[in-house]
Amino acid sequence: MKRSGSKILRLLRQCRVIPTLAMVAGTLAFGAACSDSGGGGGGGGGNQTAFLGIMSAGDGLSSGELTITLATSSPGVEGPTAVMAFGSVNASGAHNLGGTSVPLSGTYDDVTKAVALTGAGGWTVDGVFDDVDRLEGIFAGPKSGTFVTTKQGNGAAAYCGTFTGTDNGTFSFVINGNKVLGSAVSTDGTVNAIDGVRSGNNITIYAPGSTTIVVASGTISGTTVSGTFDTGSDVGTWLGGPC
Numbered sequence: 001m002k003r004s005g006s007k008i009l010r011l012l013r014q015c016r017v018i019p020t021l022a023m024v025a026g027t028l029a030f031g032a033a034c035s036d037s038g039g040g041g042g043g044g045g046g047n048q049t050a051f052l053g054i055m056s057a058g059d060g061l062s063s064g065e066l067t068i069t070l071a072t073s074s075p076g077v078e079g080p081t082a083v084m085a086f087g088s089v090n091a092s093g094a095h096n097l098g099g100t101s102v103p104l105s106g107t108y109d110d111v112t113k114a115v116a117l118t119g120a121g122g123w124t125v126d127g128v129f130d131d132v133d134r135l136e137g138i139f140a141g142p143k144s145g146t147f148v149t150t151k152q153g154n155g156a157a158a159y160c161g162t163f164t165g166t167d168n169g170t171f172s173f174v175i176n177g178n179k180v181l182g183s184a185v186s187t188d189g190t191v192n193a194i195d196g197v198r199s200g201n202n203i204t205i206y207a208p209g210s211t212t213i214v215v216a217s218g219t220i221s222g223t224t225v226s227g228t229f230d231t232g233s234d235v236g237t238w239l240g241g242p243c
Helices: 021-035
Strands: 047-058 063-070 088-095 103-110 113-119 124-131 135-138 145-151 157-165 169-176 179-186 190-201 202-206 214-223 224-230 235-242
Touching: 021 190, 047 157, 047 179, 063 113, 063 124, 063 157, 063 169, 088 113, 088 124, 103 124, 124 145, 135 224, 145 169, 145 179, 157 224, 169 190, 169 235, 179 202, 202 224, 214 235
Parallel strands: none
Antiparallel strands: 047 063, 047 145, 063 088, 088 103, 103 113, 113 124, 124 135, 135 145, 157 169, 157 235, 169 179, 179 190, 190 202, 202 214, 214 224, 224 235
C-alpha cells in the first residue's frame, strides 16, 4: 500500500506525528526533574480520567487493546502544587498485546503531561497527553512499538486486524463517537497513523492532513470491521474485530 513511494499506511499517515523514543524520553526526563518527590497523590479528589486505545507492535505482526486511567478528572490542568514543587498522580492500566491481560501501574505528571507505566515481564509504557483528548507514545518490553488512546466515552471500542494486498501488516484503531484513530504497521516495520471518521456503520480514513482525500473505507457489521484501501499506489482489503 505505498503512496508516493511510501507504504500504504501512509494511507494512514496524518497530521499527527507518532512520538519517537527520544521525544518521550526527553519529556519524561524533564517531568522527573519537576515532579513532587511524594508522587502518587490522588489528584482531582479521587476523580479519574479513563482512556481507551490500542498498541501496535513494530514488527507488524501484533496489536492489542490498551486502557489507561489517571487519578485526576482534569489531566490537562495543573493540579495544586507545593512551593517550588510540582505534583504527580497515580496512573494505572492494562494491555492485552500478548493475548493475556497485563496490569500496568505508574504516575502521570500534571505539568509535563507525561505518563509512565510499568508491568510484569518488563513492559514499559510512556506517553504524553495532548491537553485535549489523546494520550499517545511508545511501549517496550517483550515487544516494542507505539500506542494511541482517547478519552473514553460515546461507546468507545477498540478493533484489531490485518490488511492484505500490495502491502501487508496489522492495524488497530479505537472508535470513540465519530472519531477513528489508531495505527497500522506494515510487515517491513513502517508505522503509520490512522485518522478518520465514523458515520453510522461506515468508516472513512483520510490521507495525511486531508479531510477529503479518502484512502480507506469500510463498515462495521456486528463485531466485525472490514473494508478496502486504495492509496493510488497500493490496494487491498482489511478485516478485524474486537482486540
